[in-house]
Amino acid sequence: xxxxxxxxxxALDGKISISGGKNAALPLMCAAILxxxxxxxxxxxxxxxxxxxxxxxxxxxxxxxxxxxxxxxINAKGIHHYNAPYDIVRKMRASILVLGPLLARFGEAxxxxxxxxxxxxxxxxxxxxGLEALGTEITLDNGYVHAKVxxxxxQGTHYTLAVPSWTGTENLIxxxxxxxxxxxxxxxxxxxxxxxxxxxxxxxxxKIEGAGTPTITIHGVxxxxxxxxxxxxxxxxxxxxxVAAAITGGRIHLDNTTHEVLHAFTESLQRSGASVTPVDNGxxxxxxxxxxxxxxxxxxxxxxATDLQAQMMALMTLxxxxxxxxxxxxxxxxxxxxxxxxxxxxxxxxxxxxVVRGVPSLQGAPVxxxxxxASVSMVLAGLAAKGDTTVNRIYHLxxxxxxxDEKLKACGATIIRSCSD
Ligand code: EPZ
Numbered sequence: 426x427x428x429x430x431x432x433x434x435x436a437l438d439g440k441i442s443i444s445g446g447k448n449a450a451l452p453l454m455c456a457a458i459l460x461x462x463x464x465x466x467x468x469x470x471x472x473x474x475x476x477x478x479x480x481x482x483x484x485x486x487x488x489x490x491x492x493x494x495x496x497x498x499i500n501a502k503g504i505h506h507y508n509a510p511y512d513i514v515r516k517m518r519a520s521i522l523v524l525g526p527l528l529a530r531f532g533e534a535x536x537x538x539x540x541x542x543x544x545x546x547x548x549x550x551x552x553x554x555g556l557e558a559l560g561t562e563i564t565l566d567n568g569y570v571h572a573k574v575x576x577x578x579x580q581g582t583h584y585t586l587a588v589p590s591w592t593g594t595e596n597l598i599x600x601x602x603x604x605x606x607x608x609x610x611x612x613x614x615x616x617x618x619x620x621x622x623x624x625x626x627x628x629x630x631x632k633i634e635g636a637g638t639p640t641i642t643i644h645g646v647x648x649x650x651x652x653x654x655x656x657x658x659x660x661x662x663x664x665x666x667x668v669a670a671a672i673t674g675g676r677i678h679l680d681n682t683t684h685e686v687l688h689a690f691t692e693s694l695q696r697s698g699a700s701v702t703p704v705d706n707g708x709x710x711x712x713x714x715x716x717x718x719x720x721x722x723x724x725x726x727x728x729x730a731t732d733l734q735a736q737m738m739a740l741m742t743l744x745x746x747x748x749x750x751x752x753x754x755x756x757x758x759x760x761x762x763x764x765x766x767x768x769x770x771x772x773x774x775x776x777x778x779x780v781v782r783g784v785p786s787l788q789g790a791p792v793x794x795x796x797x798x799a800s801v802s803m804v805l806a807g808l809a810a811k812g813d814t815t816v817n818r819i820y821h822l823x824x825x826x827x828x829x830d831e832k833l834k835a836c837g838a839t840i841i842r843s844c845s846d
Pocket of ligand 1: 448451519545546547548549550551552588589590591592593731732754755756797798825
């Protein structure tokens, strides 16, 4: 299994081009199911393992999927069934995003019920109840969700999501694009990636209003046509490398990203003593002389993103004081804590609050990754630690970060990727 070995202690200095967003590209690729025409995505993060998993699933359904550099082309005309099997879905929970579009196009879908993962139970009750509100009969058997339209068409509805589920919102929007009449969804996710999806769907002929607000209205249409759409920047990748600059006291120019999509995070990073300067098509992040403690509470967008919590915690381990990090989204998203403590951090967990007492320095150590963002928080800690840090199980990293070792090496990091037995 591959691992990454980092020799810490260097202030990073350089430029990193941010890739297209994983959590934007995955739903966008599923949206291509809604038309028989070509859908082309520019700035797609095609080298991510998750993109490969979804390509495999779409091809299994009968789609034509082509990755050419950072361009992805999908044609779903050839879909010949609507079954997403367990052995594919289990590799990537976001495969559930084929449920809504398959149901909208074919009136039926059979998708393996996505299990939980390291960070939590990850239920999909909000999605299933929303599909029932649209006139779908849902049955669960043998670990599969079987969704079937009652009658010959989904019916417009007014449905309030119990929680603003991010992929739940995306699945329901895609399910409703052909529904008869008007659908109103309340308490939806407001993430920029949801807005990106709605912009793409509207460019395909959908009629969706209110994206980015708590209420989305969808006027059903008969069909969608192809389009070419540019995937939005990966704000989670950008935030990760912003911490790399702050934790090493360096300076990184983050290109191909925007200030707007990071505002809650940027504000916290500035409070920690880093400077964040918007420049054309990006940001310049510079670490301060001292890292100040900052209290964080994760919340749905536009609050502080849970997907940047582990990265910010790595930074806070070296702050001049104590920080409280409260995780309100997932029930088990502190698995990076024991590994950071093995590197000399001083973190104690009290319920959903991590008390991070800053220490003068971290020591490199062999560490184990458990999920995508926990893995990258160890890379960040390793960049600042004295000595070598070996991050094992880096397939987690490859799911969400394109060429991470190359991008950091280009900023002066001593980081090597080695294949171990
Ligand atoms: C999306 O997952 C993201 N994944 C996650 O990013 C992100 O951490 C999460 O949203 C944050 O909200 C993609 O976009 C592919 P949720 P999703 O439904 O949609 C509870 C990463 O690192 N909930 O918004 O599965 C749930 O238990 C990944 O890139 C219900 O109770 O998350 C969780 O506690 C990790 N019932 C909270 O809401 C439901 O029906 C947020 O879940 C749905 C969710």
